[in-house]
Each structure stands twice: as structure tokens, then as C-alpha cells.
Amino acid sequence: MELLRNAVRPYAWGSRTAIADLLGRPVPTPHPEAELWMGAHPGDPSRVTGHDGTEVSLLSLLESDPAHHLGDKCCDRWGTRLPFLLKVLAADEPLSLQAHPSAEQAAEGFAREEAAGIARNASNRNYPDPTAKPELICALTEFHALAGFRDAHRTVRLLDELDVPSLRAHRGLLHAQPDADGLRALFTTWITLPEHYLRDVMPELLEACVDHVRARGEFALECRTVLELGEAYPNDAGVLASLLLNRLVLQPGEAIFMPAGNLHAYLHGTGVEILANSDNILRCGLTPKHVDVPELLRVLDFACGDMRVLKGESLDSNLTVYRTSAEEFELSRLDWTPAESGAVRLDSAGPQILLCTRGRVRLSTVDGGRALELDRGESVWLAASDPAVTARPVTLDQDGAAQIFRAVAGAV
Structure with a gap:
């Protein structure tokens, strides 16, 4: 049993207060702090503090004596790799809209990109490793997120309420087939819209959302989210995609689990996140980073319905x-x-x-x-x-x- 010293990742969407306050440091910080990493990720492994005060990388410890640190069962399944990464995630701005592959999809994609000679650190690399990346986040503060495709019938009602002229033809795709197949057709249409079309449709969508919020309509929270995303990411197809997802507000202690194929974006709040020790991310919007729409469509799960909020099972x-x-x-x-x-x-x-x-x-x-x-x-x-x-x-x-x-x- 040894103390850890952990890395803080300074992504632009992070908080200037949450992680520093947790660690007992002065706030606000000069720059945003987004994630506190605890584990043996090669990019920023924790440092283990020995009895004499010396430090060694947890990654090095695992490689030097995996049987002692990981145990035989874990080694048999995962080799010398710690299979999870624990984080504190603090978001003051939205993260990218993204999904993660299954183990089979990751292995196939990794082998394909290796054969193509794409460098593992290349900006257009989708699969830097051959493993799945399920994740769970448990709220420490009120935590806002988009996660999983909303029940298609409710999305039809939302689109009817907004009645955006430029989207009426697209809305018919879901009216005619309010299920996973209809969602796939509508999402694919929206995520591949040319930029000039997005420039025309966004003002109409934002105006409709303003009207709905003022009228205190059923989907006021969803519309406020569209307005916030539209301001941060103008003419981004991910703003349209957000209309299709469950809008969640987690209270402290509540959690959501994102299995393979679940489209999601964290919006605001602080939580404890645990995930598989992988870097495989397929993005579809709300980011300046690489977006590969065909590959994203290969991994997305279009099953729809309410996103399950986990309260946890009390053992005692x-x-x-x-x-x-x-x-x-x-x-x-x-x-x-x-x-x-x-x-x-x-x-x-x-x-x-x-x-x-x-x-x-x-x-x-x-x-x-x-x-x-x-x-x-x-x-x-x-x-x-x-x-x-x-x-x-x-x-x-x-x-x-x-x-x-x-x-x-x-x-x-």
C-alpha cells in the first residue's frame, strides 16, 4: 500500500477551480485543469512513493513484477497492463461528441491502421491501441451530459415542436421510421451535411430553440444546450446531432456507463471517471480534432431509449x-x-x-x-x-x- 502522485492534464475545456480545490492548491489556477489521472497509462503514469520517499513510475513497477502487482488472473487476461484508468474529470466547457469501439472493432481497426502504416501518434489515427474503451462516470457535483440516443418518438415530438423549416424534409426520415434505423438515417444525413447548408440551417435552429425556451416548452433544457453548443461551435454538425441524444443531469453519487458504440458528450461538472486503459476515440463533432464519419458510423449503436442512471448497489x-x-x-x-x-x-x-x-x-x-x-x-x-x-x-x-x-x- 503506497501513496500515489498523479498527473493533472490541462485541457482547454477544464476547470480552474475543481481539481485544484480537491488537491488543496490555490484557486483559481492560471490555466484550466481537466483531468487528474490515477493509473499506469503510458502517457502520464502515476508515481508511487516508497517508504523512504523515493518515487517510481507505476508503469515501471508493473513491468518489473507483474505477478506481484497485478496478480495471476489479471496477468493471464491483460498481460503486464493495468486494465483500467481512474480519473477525476472537471469540465467547465463541453467535451467532444464521441463514441468508443468494442474490443473486436478496436482490434480490427488497429490492425488495419498498422498495415496502412499510419503512425500511432498521427492526428488522423483512430485506433492507437487494439483494445475497447468502456467508461463510467460518477458525479461529484451536479454533472451535465449528453448520452445515448433518446427514444425516437420523443425526438419526433421535439422536432415537431421546433419545426425548423430547413429541417422538415430531414424530420420526415424519423417520422416515417421512429426507431434505430430511422435514427441512423437521420444522423447520417445530418453529420454529412455540407458546410454551406449548415450555415443556412443553424440560424433557423437557434431561433426556434430561443422561442421554445421562452415558451418554457417541454424540451427547454435540450434547447438551451443547443444554444450553448451553437455559440461555442458555430456551423458544427455535432450541434444538430445533440438534438438526438438524452440530456442528463446527474446528482452527486449518480453515474452513467458508456459501453461500446454509445454516443456521448460531457457538458459540465466534476466526476470520478473509470475507463478501460485505452485511447480509442471516434469523434463526430464539437471539436477541432480529427473526425472520421465513415468509421464513426461503423461503431455507433443506434439503439434508443432512456439512458440508465446508476444509483449504485448498496452492499452495506x-x-x-x-x-x-x-x-x-x-x-x-x-x-x-x-x-x-x-x-x-x-x-x-x-x-x-x-x-x-x-x-x-x-x-x-x-x-x-x-x-x-x-x-x-x-x-x-x-x-x-x-x-x-x-x-x-x-x-x-x-x-x-x-x-x-x-x-x-x-x-x-
């Missing part, structure tokens, strides 16, 4: 787990209050990362060999061979709570 008064189909990871959350402040035992479950997000928590190995305290924003690495630990709150925050998140490899 302190422990909540977020169940998903991902084999790369599992995320759980431990909460303490003045009424529920006892110790919780965390048995060895392969490689683990623990992150404190509220209060101060003491971790002790059950064999008595190691103990340390985690302040808010601090995290630890637990190797597969480490003994079980107990966790208990030392200090509750001003709201009377302590909290840690626990990331483990999924069942293999």
Missing part, C-alpha cells in the same frame, strides 16, 4: 458498488457519516486504487504492517499481493462526511 451502510458489463474495471464508493463511522474491511481484489474525495480516512493493513492517512485528493496503490486493508474515517468534512472511491480490475 458504507459500501456502494456500480455494476456494469465492463470486464476491465469495477468502481465502488465508501461513505461515512457521524452515524455510520465504523471501519470497513477491503479484502484483496487484485490491483486497486483508492481515492479520497471527502474528509480524511485512515487505511491499515490487517496484518499490522502498514498504515497511512489519506486527505481529500490523495490516493493509494494496492498491489494484488498486498494484504487486505481496513478503512475508517479520521476526520469528517464540514458537511459531516468522509468518502473514498475504490477502483479494481473487473472479474476475469
